[in-house]
Amino acid sequence: xxxxxxxxxxxxxxxxxxxxxxxxxxxxxxxxxxxxxxxxxxxxxxxxxxxxxxxxxxxxxxxxxxxxxxxxxxxxxxxxxxxxxxxxxxxxxxxxxxxxxxxxxxxxxxxxxxx
Amino acid sequence: xxxxxxxxxxxxxxxxxxxxxxxxxxxxxxxxxxxxxxxxxxxxxxxxxxxxxxxxxxxxxxxxxxxxxxxxxxxxxxxxxxxxxxxxxxxxxxxxxxxxxxxxxxxxxxxxxxxxxxxx
Numbered sequence: 001x002x003x004x005x006x007x008x009x010x011x012x013x014x015x016x017x018x019x020x021x022x023x024x025x026x027x028x029x030x031x032x033x034x035x036x037x038x039x040x041x042x043x044x045x046x047x048x049x050x051x052x053x054x055x056x057x058x059x060x061x062x063x064x065x066x067x068x069x070x071x072x073x074x075x076x077x078x079x080x081x082x083x084x085x086x087x088x089x090x091x092x093x094x095x096x097x098x099x100x101x102x103x104x105x106x107x108x109x110x111x112x113x114x115x
Numbered sequence: 116x117x118x119x120x121x122x123x124x125x126x127x128x129x130x131x132x133x134x135x136x137x138x139x140x141x142x143x144x145x146x147x148x149x150x151x152x153x154x155x156x157x158x159x160x161x162x163x164x165x166x167x168x169x170x171x172x173x174x175x176x177x178x179x180x181x182x183x184x185x186x187x188x189x190x191x192x193x194x195x196x197x198x199x200x201x202x203x204x205x206x207x208x209x210x211x212x213x214x215x216x217x218x219x220x221x222x223x224x225x226x227x228x229x230x231x232x233x234x235x
Contacts, residue, residue, distance in 0.1 A: 045222040056222055101147040101166040108158035
């Protein structure tokens with residue numbers, strides 16, 4: 001069964017550094033998402049992406065964050081200047097189309113630790 | 116606006132006994148509802164989804180959930196718990212306009228999660 005893959009599984013970065021989290025969504029999916037889960041807290045929506053542009057973003061997704069689909073397969077989340085509070089598990093998800101009853105398929109996540 | 120409330124942060128059962136994880140939702144239109152499971156150090160796996168075709172939804176690993184509009188609930192059940200069911204379970208509603216219908220690019224709105232422990 002096709003799956004969403006995320007790399008790396010764990011990223012350790014110094015505060016203030018830039019970090020790029022990578023995702024390969026399922027190949028025939030058109031809608032892509034990033035979520036984060038701070039330790040002990042609920043999973044929170046960051047951003048959705050369709051047709052090479054952001055379609056929706058949360059208030060968490062400020063100017064320090066950006067997303068990109070640099071080629072036909074990868075979907076990346078960049079944090080420009082990391083802060084301690086960016087430490088979290090980041091999940092990428094994808095789904096085939098826009099209908100709300102289509103489930104999103106998640107990757108195993110990238111654990112980001114900011115020192 | 117949509118939201119979900121998971122009524123228990125932690126549920127502990129004995130192996131072989133029934134599981135009940137409770138979820139209430141709030142939605143201004145027909146919602147899309149899901150249960151996801153997260154095993155330690157793993158991603159989020161879809162257990163089941165409600166698509167309005169049937170109120171009793173069967174999922175993987177023997178889990179099922181019943182959509183009750185009158186109670187705005189979508190509780191997750193399993194007749195007999197197995198040790199491998201120990202994990203965190205999330206009740207999720209699809210956000211954005213349109214619910215089950217076309218036009219939604221709906222981000223997911225997660226409940227706070229219920230940690231299920233299974234004792235031998």
